[in-house]
Amino acid sequence: MFKLNGTIFVPQLLTLIGIPGLESIQFWIGIPFCAMYIIAIFGNSLLLVIIKTERRLQEPMYLFLAMLGATDIALSTCILPKMLGIFWFHLQEIYFEACLLQMWLIHTLQCIESGILLAMALDRFVAICDPLRHATIFTHQLLTQIGVAVTLRAAVLAAPCLILIKCRLKFYRTSVVSHTYCEHMAIVKLAAEDIHINKAYGLFVAFSILGFDIILITLSYIRIFITVFNLPQKEARLKAFNTCIAHICVFLEFYLLGFFSFFTHRFGLHIPSYIHILLSNLYLLVPPLLNPIVYGIKTKQIRDQASKIFYSKDAS
Template identity: 65%
Template sequence: MSVTNGTFFKPSVFTLIGIPGLESKQHWIGIPFFISFFLAIVGNGLLITIIRSERALHEPMYIFLAVLAATDLGLTLCITPKMLAIFWLQSKEIHFDSCLTQMYFTHTFQCMESGILLAMAFDRYVAICEPLRHSAILTKKVLLSIIMVVTIRACVIIIMCPLLIKLRLKHFRTTVISHSYCEHMAVVKLAAENVRANKAYGLFVAFSVLGFDVIFIFLSYAFIFRAVFKLPQKEARFKAFNTCTAHIFVFLQFYILTFFTSFIHRDFPGMLGSMCL
């Protein structure tokens, strides 16, 4: 790495500072993060094991739930170990290529989660609006195809984010990332050159993945609520709503946290680009 005209040329190492403004308290902040990390590993691992071992749970809703747990597990393992190393061991440096690798897997798992949430919404739509055809529509072959499409979509569409940074951006104003992990816009904003293509691709991913999924999830639940309100019995309506409650909470938690993260980056392209990236 060399310094030219006050900029860093092809830096080999970035520095993650953790939580800006709270550096002196991060060793305490690491405790609840570790507890959450431990619970996430145990909880998701146990959920996957139970669904896999119990044949009665080999239904579309539980299979999608197991895949969601696996993606959540992957996302947790991508981010939290390095975060705890920053908080407790002051291990703030991360190699440039390692940073891009963490970025790729983090955003890939995020996009996979969004796709699985859409698949779960589709499952609830079929279960409530077409109950007699549910098993005929969501066969094992269809489930496998949906999971493969969600996975391939995330892997292919995200790969350009680190590649564009690797191939286009050579000069950086600083190598200090005001974050606890390598996130797309957090790295792009450090560049001391034209990042319009990087931001444009971030917008493309946000609209083509997150925007697409949110729109169709809302449409699915619009049809679901319309079908539920047409049910004559109160008990039947309550039972139908009850089958969707868990998914609605997961859906709200995921997208509210995603939108909250996007507002950390104040510029408009950054906000939209970091919705999924």
């Protein structure tokens, strides 16, 4: 690490300070965060086991749900162990390259989750609006192609954020990151150089992926609701609507939390920084926590299989 005129040339180590202003109570904040992480890992792992072992659940809707669960496990694991290390053991240092890798993984997994939610919405669109062709359209081959495409889209679009920081930003005012994890803008703001390109690309990725996905999801559900309300039988309407409730809850929790965190971070200049950071943490922790709970409550097949697992353990 070389210092020149008060600036640092590509620091080898960065220091994550956690939540500025709440350092004295970070130990206690870590307890509910750890509980959320444990529940999220357990719930999503149980979901994956149920979908893998039950042949009746080898349908596109449940396979997309398995992809979502795997992504949630990876996303929460990217941030929680290091965050708890900061809160409980004061392990604040992280290598610069490791920080960039964490940043890339977090933003890639967020984009993957958005793509899976879009795929789930399109699956429900075909299942309700054109049910006779659903089995021929959503084949296992198409599901594999969707999974690969969603992953590649996220990885490729998130990669330039990492490259722009690594190649363009050489001098930094400080090596102290005022955050609990390596968030893109938190790292970019450390630089003593022009950061407009980095900020602009970050906004481009956020709106090109999340904005595009939200528009298509919204259009899909508008068409779904029109089709459902035009069904002649009341029971058919209720059944079709019930299959979408869990999906709608998951969409809302992911995108509302995301945009609330995004806009308060960039436009809430008078909001204390610890509010921004807490919102960012909740945005990454709440969906992995709630998704398996929502689907477990609203999906009878998953609920029945979970009951069999626990009932058989109790009986033995």
